[in-house]
Amino acid sequence: MPKLGLRPRGSLLSGRRHHRKDSGLTRSLPYQQASYTVSAPSLELCPRDAVAEVAFIGRSNAGKSSAINTLTGQHKLARTSKTPGRTQLLNYFRLEDGIYLVDVPGFGYAKVSADLQRQWQQQLERYLQKRKALAGLVMLMDIRHPFMESDQTMIAWCSQTRQRLHILLTKADKLSFGAAKTALLAVRRGVATHGDLISVQLFSSLKNQGVDELRATLDGWLTETGGAMEPES
Ligand SMILES: Nc1nc2c(ncn2[C@@H]2O[C@H](COP(=O)(O)OP(=O)(O)OP(=O)(O)O)[C@@H](O)[C@H]2O)c(=O)[nH]1
Ligand SMILES: [Mg+2]
Secondary structure, eight states, X not given: OOOOOOOOOHHHHTSGXXXXXXXXXOOOOOGGGOEEEEEESSGGGSOTTXXXXXXXXXXXXXXXXXXXXXXXXXXXXSXXXXXXXXXXXXXXXXXXXXXXXXXXXXBOOTTSOHXXXXXXXXXXXXXXXXXXXXXXXXXXXXXXXXXXHHHHHHHHHHHHHTOOXXXXXXXXXXXOHHHHHHHHXXXXXXXXXXXXXXXXXXXXXXXXXXXXXXXXXXXXXXXXXXXXXXXXX
16 A cells, blocks of 8 residues: 655644644534535645635545535535545535535545556645645544554654644444444554544444534534634635
């Protein structure tokens, strides 16, 4: 599987994400009203009015599109697929003015040609490194296969650039309650050295598990500034 070549950049370390102040005041966003806005092939074509957005990332087939559908209660909003990794676009869903969820197609899927994969990774890296509106990342890992190489690359990059990361252990319905809990604790231990920067929860789109917890995290990230931020451009 190809590696994401993410490298921390000096400019990121002094970027806006470090100056965000958590006022402690958050509000609930209208997830059910999410609507598809645009599919951007590159950073330049992402919405310019974005004030805050959260990107859903993770390996192909981890359940990103399903999670967005579950979160919004709209089962056909983001496409889900049994033949993963085909669409290489940043898919934007608007929650309200300037606030978006972004479905980022999975990295590291072998059926896309090596050239296409390289091109897409470059676009993805540029987006992650330069997108000012990015308020945090939600990374999905299949609970049965956590910490694959590309997941570890993302965790290291988030740690180095101080980008917030919320991990969903997806397909929790595939394990018994006890086994899922054990897996959750193990993954939490695995990221404990990153402190508050990385959080972890169980999630199942099939069983609607973990939706309230996810909404609470996103409400915090996407509304904490009280509208004080400037749009992307
Ligand atoms: N059992 C179970 N299956 C799930 C769950 N979430 C997603 N799936 C299934 O996993 C497959 C992939 O889901 P997607 O949501 O399309 O995955 P994705 O991460 O968006 O994949 P890409 O778009 O290729 O990156 C589909 O067949 C889903 O039905 C879940 O919570 N439980
Ligand atoms: Mg998808």
